[in-house]
Amino acid sequence: xxxxxxxxxxxxxxxxxYYETGSVDCPNCGSLRSVGRDERTEHTATAATLDLxxxxxxxxxxxxxxxxxxxxxxxxxxxxxxxxGFIRAGSLAPLDGTAVGARELRQVATExxxxxxxxDEEERxxxxxxxxxxxxxxxxxxxVPDSLRAARGRAVASxxxxxxxxxxxxxxxxxxxEARAVLDTLEDHVRRVEALxxxxxxxxxxxxxxxxxDVGTYLREDDENALAAARDRLxxxx
Numbered sequence: 001x002x003x004x005x006x007x008x009x010x011x012x013x014x015x016x017x018y019y020e021t022g023s024v025d026c027p028n029c030g031s032l033r034s035v036g037r038d039e040r041t042e043h044t045a046t047a048a049t050l051d052l053x054x055x056x057x058x059x060x061x062x063x064x065x066x067x068x069x070x071x072x073x074x075x076x077x078x079x080x081x082x083x084x085g086f087i088r089a090g091s092l093a094p095l096d097g098t099a100v101g102a103r104e105l106r107q108v109a110t111e112x113x114x115x116x117x118x119x120d121e122e123e124r125x126x127x128x129x130x131x132x133x134x135x136x137x138x139x140x141x142x143x144v145p146d147s148l149r150a151a152r153g154r155a156v157a158s159x160x161x162x163x164x165x166x167x168x169x170x171x172x173x174x175x176x177x178e179a180r181a182v183l184d185t186l187e188d189h190v191r192r193v194e195a196l197x198x199x200x201x202x203x204x205x206x207x208x209x210x211x212x213x214d215v216g217t218y219l220r221e222d223d224e225n226a227l228a229a230a231r232d233r234l235x236x237x238x
Contacts, residue, residue, distance in 0.1 A: 005017055005038060005041060006038040007024070009026035009029060011029055020047065022048070042087050042090050042170070044085020044087045049080070050076065050134045051134075055072040058072060059130070069130070071113045081102050084162065085166050086099075086163050086166040095209065098136045099163075100155065100209065101136070104129060107152070107154050121147075128143070141202030142202070142203075149201065150197055152202050153197075153198030153202075156205040160209065167212070167215060168183055176219070179219055185234055186211050186212060189234075207233050211233045215230050
């Protein structure tokens with residue numbers, strides 16, 4: 001979406017950046033009457049933050065309740081990823097661990113909340129994920145329980161779908177046929193993961209993430225080595 005992100009309140013004259021606040025309300029007087037002071041720029045990012053305090057407190061209490069913590073974590077992650085994008089004021093942002101991890105935590109937490117029972121391995125994985133995702137930390141692929149690998153695959157596919165969409169929109173303003181070709185091939189792989197309902201090896205899912213991140217690095221930093229790395233990852237995926 002193209003917006004004028006630098007705003008000026010018609011009522012009190014305060015200026016602020018929608019890119020930073022994510023709000024059209026004047027931060028000084030609350031008025032909704034404002035005008036844009038810059039050119040319209042592509043912007044899909046939100047100002048949302050991932051707050052897992054309540055979910056963690058439910059696990060940390062004397063009467064620790066994994067199911068209740070999972071329900072709250074799933075809700076928090078849903079709010080965080082809703083409408084999330086990766087273009088900020090015309091610039092393509094990285095595909096960070098929190099963006100991917102929040103989707104995975106939502107998938108895993110939903111499965112745990114709905115399940116009749118969970119085993120120790122699943123519960124440990126949920127706790128590890130809950131503990132670091134807001135700092136961009138995700139458990140390594142080799143630690144994913146077999147019963148949760150589809151949840152991880154679905155989460156990665158979801159993140160890649162949104163990132164590829166925004167990277168493609170970015171290329172509409174900054175044409176690059178080589179990057180677009182890599183993204184088109186990546187889309188084919190993402191569709192296969194979706195067709196399998198995420199049931200791919202966690203290592204395979206991480207390689208796909210690596211492709212998207214390499215393309216993002218190339219587009220932000222004009223790093224030819226990153227584009228070559230993306231192609232190499234795709235070649236090794238086959």
